[in-house]
Amino acid sequence: MAEVKVPELAESISEGTVAQWLKQPGDFVEKGDYIVELETDKVNVEIISDYTGTIKDLLAEEGDTVQVGQAIAVVEEGGSAGGQSQAPEAPKAEAQTEAPKAEQPKDTAPIQAATPVQQESSQRTIASPAARKLAREKGIDLNDVPVRDPLGRVRVQDVEAAGKAPVQSTPAVKPSPAAAPQAQADDRVEVIKMSRRRQTIAKRLVEVQQTAAMLTTFNEVDMTAIMELRNRRKDAFFKQNDVKLGFMSFFTKAVIGALKKYPLLNAEILGNEIIKKNYYDIGVAVSTDEGLVVPVVRDADRKGFADIERTIGDLAVKARNNKLALSDLQGGTFTITNGGTFGSLLSTPILNAPQVGILGMHKIQVRPVAIDNERMENRPMMYLALSYDHRIVDGKEAVGFLVTVKQLLEDPEQLLLEG
Template sequence: MIEIKVPELAESITEGTIAEWTVKTGDAIEKGETIAELETDKVNVEIKSDFSGVIQELLAEPGDNVVVGQVIAKLGEEGASAASDAAPKEEAPKAEEAPKAEPAKEATPAPAAEEKKVSKSRTVASPAARKKARELGIDLDEVSFRDPMGRVRVEDVEAHNQTKNAPKAAEKPAASPSKPAAAAPAQDDTRVERIKMSRRRQTIAKRLVEAQHTAAMLTTFNEVDMTAVMDVRNRRKDAFFKKNGVKLGFMSFFTKAVIGALKSFPLLNAEIQGDEILLKKFYDIGVAVSTEEGLVVPVVRDADKLSFAGIEKEIGELGKKARDNSLGLKDLQGGTFTITNGGIFGSLYSTPILNTPQVGILGMHTIQRRPVVVDDNDTVEVRPMMYIALSYDHRIVDGKDAVQFLVRVKQLLEDPEDLLLEG
């Protein structure tokens, strides 16, 4: 009998949660075939078998926590499985005293359950949607989806559940008039839903609290006149797309501006290790991306060596992988500084929380047209303005440096030629 164990994942990851099994007991599998999906603190990982054979036993249920090295399944040789399958068939004729109805009962559920699992495997759904469906006892094949690619998402499962339970909710008031006193608790139960936090959400919550408890976090603000950047984008966007096959967005400008400012204020590209400061002379910029499971921060490696097009392509690919839940651990590890853009959701002003152990994070916000004074003659014009925020660890970054860092970012964005020279 061969034992299948949870493999080594990464130095910082020692456990995970079984999101779903992709095989069942009795299935014949090949070496390298995926047998389960494991949800970790950072990404979902496929567990593959190192051997060929037949699944004899699954030792964990979906939703169970497992640790690295733990045995989660047992694998036997195909011949052994066939022999074990034959045994019950030989014993059946001997059981003459047993009622004939019993074998029939045993025979019917197996194909039905098998058929259900096969149909489920054909449904394309996000891990979050599969987990929600398991919690609510919903067959994913019955769920209608709105995704043009045919992918079932969490909101589809929730909408199906509401539709499914609507008739039951309508029946409850009819039974309650005779017992008004007992109606109150039942009504309260329907107004509260208890949802178990996913492992990733628990990790996000833990890290955010740790950041606030560990770092001496402070935030400083400024505003940027986006006229020059928007002018460059409007003039160059078509030629840029034709040449590079990717749109010219704001993130490449901000990434270049941040790198230019980090070169002038290197303590914001550092971290604290014990009583030492670790200065990083490379620029791996984390870009926060919102997903169904929560915020993740994939990293653009050596962003200072990339062109505007290179940065846009890398951010686009990482964003797609994040939304498809296909980020690898290497996509998330490291990072020297982070940029987060709350403006895509309409945020006007916010204080971003540090992505520890980094000591700096830049917050972008929505662009809003506002009247501003544009010259020494007090001329007022309506300009596209953006508030930017820098949260920093005051233990090693002084307020003066933080303010000047943000001013440098502002200067580089308001003068794209200077930004190109600096980049």
């Protein structure tokens, strides 16, 4: 027998949560096969088997927290894909229990103690171990549990939802009229356990609000020049670089130009010291089903528009497919977030600690703008928001930074010089 253990994940990560078992007891695995997906504070990591053989036992269930170095599965080395192990014998034993008791051999006595729920649950091979355990505890038949997973897999949440009515019911006592509304209200409430990543996001956001002197300043930018430039150059740009010319490359370049002018917004606080960074690793917030992540565009000041657009696109795809590596998320110096993709007109973004500045982009909306004392024109306008840590960034610097970003965006030719 060989144990599969949680490997070293990263310097700052010592534990993870079992998100999904990719193999079950009785499954044959080759060395290097993925057997389990762990959810860490930052990314999901798939763990491989270092052995070839049959999965004999799973030592942790989905939802369990496991430490680096902890054994999480047992592999019986050797065997073949069609081989039998102790774990796969369970279905045969269950089949025997369906016969009359008088016809069962003595060696099946331990199986006779199994409840019908246990027998039916083990036959449902697409149920997770945690779901099977919870079903046994609640006395629920997994075959009757409504499944929300598109692949038909019964998850813990499905069993919990199915078990609410039996757990809350009290058939021996006739409910009073006053208790009836409460029961009805409970039936409309769904309790969902926060994922490890969501817990980490919540914890860090609260910590930022409690430890940083965070303020937000606002401005607006006329997007006319950038939109006209994009319309003129987008076809040639795509033909030459095989990537679309979006807005993010303009904003990234404008931010870099402003950071060079106001370097304290590219710094961080470490104790009683200010760490000024003379490099520009720009984080770009990406929304995923599991929560917001901020992959980093490395050395963005050394990249051209095409390289920035390509890098951001690649990181966004990796984020939505849960394929980001820890190195993709670490070490950013400043962050850009774009609430405008969801229709936000104005917001106050929260700092991405330990950074001291974050720029919020918003929806482009055509509004009447005064050109001079005599003329009004409809222009595509965007509100910008800069949240900053007032402990090291004063209002004068924050406002100057945002004005610089505005000026560079409204005259994008400057980005070739300033950015």
